[in-house]
Amino acid sequence: MARTGRRPGQTQTREDILAAARDQFAERGYGGATIRGIAAAAGVNPALVHHFFGSKDQVFVAALNLPFNxxxxxxxxxxxxxxxxxxxxxxxxxxxxxxxxxxxxxxxxxxxxxxxxxxxxxxxxxxxxxxxxxxxxxxxxxxxxxxxxxxxxxxxxxxxxxxxxxxxxxxxxxxxxxxxxxxxxxxxxx
Amino acid sequence: MARTGRRPGQTQTREDILAAARDQFAERGYGGATIRGIAAAAGVNPALVHHFFGSKDQVFVAALNLPFNxxxxxxxxxxxxxxxxxxxxxxxxxxxxxxxxxxxxxxxxxxxxxxxxxxxxxxxxxxxxxxxxxxxxxxxxxxxxxxxxxxxxxxxxxxxxxxxxxxxxxxxxxxxxxxxxxxxxxxxxx
Structure with a gap:
């Protein structure tokens, strides 16, 4: 397994947020999805989403594996x-x-x-x-x-x-x- | 059935040529396919392919249903x-x-x-x-x-x-x- 510098629990939480984000963006589109809604779907605090990714567009970039920010x-x-x-x-x-x-x-x-x-x-x-x-x-x-x-x-x-x-x-x-x-x-x- | 002005036999032959053309273009690419090879695969005379379509690029346009010639x-x-x-x-x-x-x-x-x-x-x-x-x-x-x-x-x-x-x-x-x-x-x- 590659060493990422993240603890396993953190990596899992991050992946959970990204999976929830993909769902939310697919269901509501970029305009309709919110950090709050993504956090709720992932079962975490919105502050944690901000902590991992920053803004909504950065969540989008990470969730869709976009080639640039x-x-x-x-x-x-x-x-x-x-x-x-x-x-x-x-x-x-x-x-x-x-x-x-x-x-x-x-x-x-x-x-x-x-x-x-x-x-x-x-x-x-x-x-x-x-x-x-x-x-x-x-x-x-x-x-x-x-x-x-x-x-x-x-x-x-x-x-x-x-x-x-x-x-x-x-x-x-x-x-x-x-x-x-x-x-x-x-x-x-x- | 729509009236096309073509006799049924002609329509079938035309479709056979197009199906053979799609196969030939897929197998050999545009550059490798020939009117002669398409005619042989369709079991018709090359002159008939020319008669229906004209040149190779016109066969290509028809076979791939391209939106323009x-x-x-x-x-x-x-x-x-x-x-x-x-x-x-x-x-x-x-x-x-x-x-x-x-x-x-x-x-x-x-x-x-x-x-x-x-x-x-x-x-x-x-x-x-x-x-x-x-x-x-x-x-x-x-x-x-x-x-x-x-x-x-x-x-x-x-x-x-x-x-x-x-x-x-x-x-x-x-x-x-x-x-x-x-x-x-x-x-x-x-």
């Missing part, structure tokens, strides 16, 4: 010069897809979004409330532009990694950045 | 002014997604590409050899740019129709064109 995305967007947001976001995204440990859950996510209206609905409200609205507020941008930028990145993942259509599949990250980053930047320039 | 896409790209390619292609694409009879097979295609490496491989070689290389030759463009344009359209479909993330899902076609067409156009301007 949107807080990291928001930080990456906001740090550094605004006229290079496109390149920063794209390099972060390409890096996540290059590493096997984040690539596999990304692929699983694309599959489940395409196959399950429930998962699609959860992801939709998660993106809307936990990711896009935060970035839109911080950058004072219409969210329509952010969904367009997200669509370019999602489609790039489909063509480069899922379809693996050439020559996009074999292009270097630098070649992809040179071609696509200005496009993403454009969506961030009002 | 790439010939239409190529025609749309090449007719009209080059500096409005982005808008023409995008309006064609949005129109296909708006109509239920093309939207359903588009969705099915996105799902099967995400779920089956075999379907992804067939689609990949089909896109590379039957769609992108033709357009690249006609417009004298690097195919990397075309795959980037295709990625923007595929991602737009994911966010607008599969995820249905707001406000992209409820935006009018005109709003989407105003925001995204210049981006697609950029990929077509070397």
């Amino acid at each position: 949107p807080s990291v995305l928001v930080d990456t967007l906001l740090e550094g010069p605004r006229d290079r947001i496109g390149e920063r976001v794209l390099r972060l995204f390409l890096g996540l897809w290059r590493r096997q440990e984040t690539r596999a859950p990304f692929l699983a996510l694309l599959r489940s979004v395409s196959n399950s209206p429930e998962v699609a609905a959860q992801m939709r409200t998660f993106m809307e409330t936990a990711v896009l609205s935060r970035i839109a507020a911080a950058l004072e941008l219409p969210t329509l532009r952010l969904t367009a930028a997200a669509s370019q990145m999602m489609g790039l993942a489909m063509v480069r990694y899922v379809l693996a259509a050439e020559p996009m599949a074999s292009a270097t990250d630098d070649e992809v950045v040179a071609l696509v980053a200005p496009v993403i930047q454009r969506y961030f320039d009002p | 790439p010939s239409v896409l190529v025609d749309t790209l090449l007719e009209g002014p080059r500096d409005r390619i982005g808008e023409r292609v995008l309006r064609l694409f949005l129109g296909l997604w708006r109509r239920q009879e093309t939207r359903a097979p588009f969705l099915a295609l996105l799902r099967s590409v995400s779920n089956s490496p075999e379907v992804a491989a067939q689609m990949r070689t089909f896109m590379e050899t039957a769609v992108l290389s033709r357009i690249a030759a006609a417009l004298e463009l690097p195919t990397l740019r075309l795959t980037a344009a295709a990625s923007q359209m595929m991602g737009l479909a994911m966010v607008r129709y599969v995820l249905a993330a707001e406000p992209m899902a409820s935006a009018t076609d005109d709003e989407v064109v105003a925001l995204v067409a210049p981006v697609i156009q950029r990929y077509f301007d070397p």
Whole structure:
């Protein structure tokens, strides 16, 4: 058994919370689920959920085994010069897809979004409330532009990694950045 | 039974050819399958396959129930002014997604590409050899740019129709064109 630094009881409690969270998100969607409801379903105190995970979006990220935490995305967007947001976001995204440990859950996510209206609905409200609205507020941008930028990145993942259509599949990250980053930047320039 | 204008024997032969084509594309991929091999598997003369469908890419479109024929896409790209390619292609694409009879097979295609490496491989070689290389030759463009344009359209479909993330899902076609067409156009301007 791998040494995790957690006591067995803690690990079990954490897993119980995640299982309850998956149920709650599936039943109520991201918008309807609450930390309080997840804690009740897991039979623990809400403070313990906060202790293990922090906020609701972090519970969501852990429960669905999402390949990234949107807080990291928001930080990456906001740090550094605004006229290079496109390149920063794209390099972060390409890096996540290059590493096997984040690539596999990304692929699983694309599959489940395409196959399950429930998962699609959860992801939709998660993106809307936990990711896009935060970035839109911080950058004072219409969210329509952010969904367009997200669509370019999602489609790039489909063509480069899922379809693996050439020559996009074999292009270097630098070649992809040179071609696509200005496009993403454009969506961030009002 | 619906009146199709075809005699029953013809309809059966056509279905036999399509079933053989699906087998051949699944076994050999788009690149490896041939009209001759499909005809042999269906027990008909290759001339009959040409008679019913025309070229190999048209057999592929029919066998996989694809929502568009790439010939239409190529025609749309090449007719009209080059500096409005982005808008023409995008309006064609949005129109296909708006109509239920093309939207359903588009969705099915996105799902099967995400779920089956075999379907992804067939689609990949089909896109590379039957769609992108033709357009690249006609417009004298690097195919990397075309795959980037295709990625923007595929991602737009994911966010607008599969995820249905707001406000992209409820935006009018005109709003989407105003925001995204210049981006697609950029990929077509070397």
